[in-house]
Amino acid sequence: MKKITNRAVSVLLIAVLIIAGMVVYVLRYVDDGRDWALYFARANSGSTGVMTDRNGALLAAFDATTNAYSDDELTRISCYHVTGDYWGRTGTGALTCFWDEMHDFSLLTGTTRSESVNLWLNIDAELNKVAYQALNGRKGAVLLCDYRTGELLCMVSGPSIDPLDADAEPPEGAYINRCLSAAFTPGSVFKLITAAAAIENIPDIYDRTFYCEGVYEIAGVPIKCSGVHYTQTFEQALANSCNVAFAQIAVMLGQDTMVEYVKKYGFLDSQSLDGIPTAAGSYPQEFVGDPELGWSGIGQSTDLVCPYSMLRFVSAVGNGGKLCEPKLINDGKAAKTVSFMKADTAEQLASMMSYNVAAHYGGESNFPGLKLCAKTGTAELGDGTSHAWFAGFLQDEEHPYAFVVMIEQGGGGLSAAGSLANTLLQAVVRR
Template sequence: MRSTASRTGMALILAGLLLFGLLSFLIRYAVFSDEWISHSNRSGVASIEQVTDRSGAVLYEPHADKPYSEDALIRKATVHLLGDREGNIDPLMLKQYIPQLVGFDKINGTYGMKGGNGQVELTVSASVEAVALQALNGRKGTVGVYNYKTGEILCAVTSPTFDPYKAPTVADDADKTWEGLYLHRFFHSTYTPGSIFKLVTTAAALENIPDIQDQTFNCTGSITVNGEVIHCQSNKAHGTQTLEQALANSCNCAYAQIAQQVGAQRLSRKAAQIGITDRLFVDGYWTKAGSFDLSGADANRVAWAGIGQDIDLVNPCQYMTWMGAIANGGKAAEPWLVRRVYSGGKLRYEAKTTYTSSMITKAAAAELTDLMHNNVEEMYAPVNFSGVKVCAKSGTAEVYGKENTATFAGFIASDRYPLAFVVIIEEGGSGARTCSPVAANVLWACINVMKAES
């Protein structure tokens, strides 16, 4: 009797263990199966037949003898999105859609796709990418442009880059020619913004100080805040200025005063609301978070933070999205790269537009748009297209031990060409001089592509 009872007990325990194992497998399967498929197909190459740009130009055919574009410039401009043959660049964007590409679902498992017949349609334009890379002209940096109403990224170029057919040897890089070669700077870098950050300070001022547009600010070329001197560029005395003039002149003395009025708390709250310190998820890419931390800061540091120096850091993709939010009256479309994915002749994925949370009030966005358009009319002749309202701000960011970083960000206020952009050139000197011609070339290229599509 006793042995029968213990055998029954043992069987029950075994049955319990089996049930437990099965349940935990099912739970893990439900949660992690997409990830298992991605890992089992790490390169993502096997399931893809073709990757095309927004106009149908072939960018990548992994199974072909010559898998990349026939055009060397386009190969260089897109290798960071597509990945290289040596595996130094992870094709995060393509890997994101492996479950759809291999035709996997949780009920049926893999239901097809031997040999690779997946199609991926991107939102980037190969011709715009090429124009942007050419405009960077070998300098390190990044150019990003996207449609702030739909979220389509037309351009996400990073430099330095390389031809995937002629991968460089980077082991001995004493002069740092290839510094950050495998990094997509648009998604995975942060930069000291310099004066493009004055747009954040201006937004906080417009929202919190009712008479800010009626005030004037005096500039004698320098101002002492909490015992430390803040200079304007070349110590130039800008004299008495309105907010509009202070932004166009990028007057540090005026912005030191404006940042004081806004105060550390409201400036920090604005930076957080805009998402400066958040990461965005863009088709496989988690952007690098920026930084903005004024805890324990004295008045001088608050002034420098409002100017765009101090410890401020911004991510180019995130900052471009903020430009889109101003243009779009407070909320921007979230950026994306992949428009459609087909597998086995069927549509498996199609992007949908989603919107950011509100980054700025509608009223302040309208005021800031006019201020930024005035900048372009007064300061940035190259981007002043006739018939198109371009709004922008330049920056020249001081970086310890290096030449200044040139920065430029803005948008076109238009229903027909709703484009927000960011241009960053490392050691580029003046943002207005270095970046604005790059932005002009790339925006024209985008407009031409959009005209051809309509």
Template sequence: MRNVAREKKMKKFTNKMQAKLLLVFCIIILTMIGLIVRLVHINRTDGERYAKKVLSQQTYTSTVIPFQRGSILDRKGTVLATSEKVYNIILDVKFMLEDKKYLTPTIKALTDCYDSIKEDTIMDLVNKRPESRYVVLEKGISYKKMMQFKDKEKKDNNIQGVWFEEDYVRKYPYKTLASDVIGFTSSGNVGNWGIEQFYNDQLNGVNGIEYGYIDSELKLEQTTKPAINGNTIISTIDANVQGIVQEHIKKFNKDMDCKNIGVIVMNPNNGEILAMASNEEYDLNNPTDLTPFYTKKEIGKMTDKEKLDALNAIWRNYTISDMYEPGSTFKPFTVSAGLEENIIHPNDTYLCDGGQNINGVEIGCSHIHGTVDLTQVLMKSCNDALMQIGAKEGKQLFYDYQNFFGMGRKTGIDLPGEALGILVPENKMSPVDLAISSFGQTFTVTMIQMASGFSSLVNGGYYYEPHIVKQIVNPGGATLQNFDKVLVKESVSSETSEFINNAMYLTVEGEGGTASGAKVPGYKVGGKTGTAQKFPRKDKRHLLSFIGAVPADKPEMIIYVVLDDPQKVEPSAQSSGIATEFAGEILKDILPFLEIYPTESSKGLNISKTTPVLPSTGTQTNSDKNTTEDTNMSNGNSNEDNADGNTTEADDKDANAKDNKDSDNTSDSSEGDGLETDNDNTFTESDEDGEILDFIPDTLESDNGLGIQSENNN
């Protein structure tokens, strides 16, 4: 019975059923074959389009993530340079042409959103570069501009083939402010000049990368390596002080038209540069623009090399890259060397009889000062006494101290392009060279050398390395490095420093001092003037300067001003009084920003002419007596008695020189030079007031071995 029942159950799966099952299997197999054929066909014909479409719908594509270059700030946090995120418009021409329906909507969206993109431009790409996958249509658009296009893209799926690449653009909010100090960047985040170049590696970061792919299980695998942004540089510059200095330079140069103007404001107690400027300021946002300096006609005539030379002349930092003869501003260094070696003493006196005859060369002083003490030597800028001091020191000691005070070598300031200056080597220094070098000619220096050395003379005798950066901070705000003061050496004793400060104070404030133009009501100002006659001496053009400190008894800042050949001033009228008054005007405006405040009036103070002592409290007030310096010629001419009764300095009319063996020709040396002889065989020149101006012989131009001109650095 059981076997019969089993047979009946088995008979239910009939042949008809088997045939139906076979038919189902056949249909399935055929369907699968059809799908495979279809997939193969799609992959061969449209595989790339579908793959691109998948990737285009993803926010993760293989791309570089650019780093953000670090910012540059002033000492109080004002942003001087920063990098702003922008977007580049990229067109994938080949993908846009994958479907005819993409072309017109995409072109219309681009031209509607961006005026700079023209339909003709895109069609030209379509015709000439249909296979291109990466064409930059526009660079540096804002986020707002990018979103205008994105909104259109969301509304129309036929807008295809356009994507946006992140980038950064360097911006300088204050355009020309501190252009000499900051520098600029070129393509690829490459710093040029200034902080941008010197700290390029610190400012730059590392690019990141973002990419994705679909694995064997059809899952999107994404990998992102974030960019590392650059560090922020906090400079020592005070933007307010820097701006004031630059405004004064622009205003002054409209009237004077100097070939070069340089100004350094510095903290003598730590080497920090508070302001550094020249007359060649340029817009950091457009550094290659020559139109502010030349006419379109002049630019049109320039070759590419001439344009590059012109730009380099604009970009260079005059205060560290140009060399010149300092003139009488070097006299405090000569005196300090003698004091340090105990060769001279504060109470020493010198007889000025109008000049010195050195190996047959008559080198004159601007006046017969008579008997002067060491303080008066600096106050009246007496070349005769300086030559006597130089002779006592000797060429070896003098040369050694030039080096010791930082002349002829780099200071180590953290800016590119620093020049060395040129000294007359000891083994080539003749007695005439030594005499003229004692009051600041025959050798060249840079402004930063003079400012750093002078700082050490007035701050108690400590030579600090000058620097332009205060701090480096990482993107997270953590301090990576502080640039504290770096003591390089002790240059002079505190006693010598005190003497120099007192002498500099009396040079500005004392009766007969040559730098009264630097007075600022309520402040104790000390300083020294200089007028160096440039090469060729016969042209009688001058470089005028003033270097000073405030407060004079305990300096918190120094200022150094150099005016190279004011073109709108006749040579006979080019005196360091111009630079002194210019410095005084700057001081009036910047001292409050530096938080240096007036003290009590110093009127009526009893100041010893021999060993002056600055009042511990009190400041000078402007006296009614008009005291100006007429340093017409470099090397220390001092005009003390004008026809109008005013007291003036011939500070830089330092030397009247002649070669006794030569007949009738010599050259000038008012800290400088020139040529003229009168009938009694004295080598002098008279200005409009009958002032006697003295000069350095032209023969010394070749004898000293320098072979350079002070204007050769322009």
């Protein structure tokens, strides 16, 4: 009897071990199966993958034995945050985010498609090179898309690295894609959101005038302006980028309305670029009182904006209020189109942004030949430095491009970011 009991215990023990082993195997399979399958597929069947830009220029390619990138160093560096690398060091890289698709790995069969898989991107590597060179070593983010189709033509983040130079010490923050994975103080570029809320909520906004003496006190707290603008209309106040006028407008709107618009335009949420999650922004949502509300309405306070969210906003304005969600991958499918803002609001904003360029940004002399609508931002960081922003679009049937340029601690919005935007826009219009 004792013998039988011992035997039963042994059998039970063996069964438990087998089940435990299988559980471990399944867990490891789910976790690592992709890598195993990849290993076997590459070793046995010669599965290959190719990633190209919109013009067919090679960005990355792998086969059974090699992981390759473009032969051109400037392409590798300027497109690094688009392609990523084979080690996944930048989380938003296509090699990391679309690895499964490129291998077409099936958890069910444990195999990858053992044939060549192509990932065709909307990015134009030549534009990325132009943007990267124009950044000229500065930290920043450059984005450009076609607002009619959503095609993302340019995405550059600085500093960058050469993925072939895997052992080199990377510059600080080089693995962060500043276009998608970070949010920055927006400064005056945020006045576009305050302006949109004003257009829809202050019925006589175009009949009002705003008086600026260079400083304005709200509940004893001074809001300083960058200039002295005296009496101005709403349109002139945006072109002057008058802090006094826009702090007053934010207070007139009230915090609830401001929060409603910041939320409605998606600035507080993480967005998705073909499934790649982007950074959420921030805006004061707990009660802050009028002085802080004034500062938040002009893009200071605790405001933070992800450059990608700003690209969605200016794209929608350019496209008459309808947003074609930007697309990194050219998969032949049409972009998802959403109603982003009222058509009338988009039209008013576009007209004001066109006036900005003509009246205050040097128009034809700074942006020759471009039908440009834009807004500058010089976001004060409190230490004497500022982020330079320039965001807008071309009001041009043949060249329907929206863009965002942000240079970290880059100085003035127009002088730093505006001139980079012009370099990029001249290049895209010529292509």
